[in-house]
Amino acid sequence: xxxWLRQLFHRRTPSKPAxxxxxxxxxxxxxxxxxxxxxxxxxxxxxxxxxxxxxSSDMSELLGVxxxxxxxxxAADYDQQQRDAWSRGQSYDSLISxxxxxxxxxxxWDDKLVGxxxxxxxxxxxxxxxxxASRVGIATLxxxxxxxxxxxxxxxxxTTHASLTAHDFFAYMGYTSEGQELAERDGIPLTRHAMxxxxx
Numbered sequence: 465x466x467x468w469l470r471q472l473f474h475r476r477t478p479s480k481p482a483x484x485x486x487x488x489x490x491x492x493x494x495x496x497x498x499x500x501x502x503x504x505x506x507x508x509x510x511x512x513x514x515x516x517x518x519x520s521s522d523m524s525e526l527l528g529v530x531x532x533x534x535x536x537x538x539a540a541d542y543d544q545q546q547r548d549a550w551s552r553g554q555s556y557d558s559l560i561s562x563x564x565x566x567x568x569x570x571x572x573w574d575d576k577l578v579g580x581x582x583x584x585x586x587x588x589x590x591x592x593x594x595x596x597a598s599r600v601g602i603a604t605l606x607x608x609x610x611x612x613x614x615x616x617x618x619x620x621x622x623t624t625h626a627s628l629t630a631h632d633f634f635a636y637m638g639y640t641s642e643g644q645e646l647a648e649r650d651g652i653p654l655t656r657h658a659m660x661x662x663x664x
Contacts, residue, residue, distance in 0.1 A: 515605050518568040518580070525577040526563075526570070527556055529594045536595040541628040542654065549652035562589070569609045571602045581606035583614065588624040591633075607637055611663070620664050626657045634659050 566584035578597035582590040639659040
């Protein structure tokens with residue numbers, strides 16, 4: 465349905481030719497793989513998003529979002545072996561354990577869970593959006609909720625480990641990379657960025 469709405473909108477809205485510029489290198493976890501940064505999708509304003517706290521009944525859907533985001537959204541940055549190891553990094557039970565601490569919010573669209581984000585104190589641990597709901601601002605809304613909570617708590621900075629896929633998103637949110645490092649999932653190396661943002 466999202467694709468149909470976009471096609472309908474663009475059919476009715478003439479677009480101006482954009483000046484040519486080189487394509488940026490596409491950018492896998494932070495632990496985070498939000499939707500890639502893009503210009504605002506005009507159809508986003510028509511979509512009934514809801515950002516709300518995590519419910520216990522959300523867990524099975526969250527695991528699906530986690531795995532689909534890795535397998536599809538991170539495909540340009542990580543090979544199949546890396547994505548398989550990464551997506552196996554959380555099970556239903558381990559995800560419950562991880563999300564039991566800190567602040568977790570989820571995004572619903574049309575009564576379907578399409579994204580979630582998790583913060584533990586000053587660390588943004590996860591931001592994942594289902595590929596079918598990417599590029600409409602859901603990752604930004606989820607992230608902003610977590611940052612607002614951190615500011616209310618009086619935190620002065622936030623850190624994260626951003627996947628190659630998520631790097632540009634976090635840079636757009638005001639984070640600075642402190643360099644690349646290797647993480648391992650099932651013995652498979654995954655490159656990521658250590659990133660930091662001042663809230664002062």
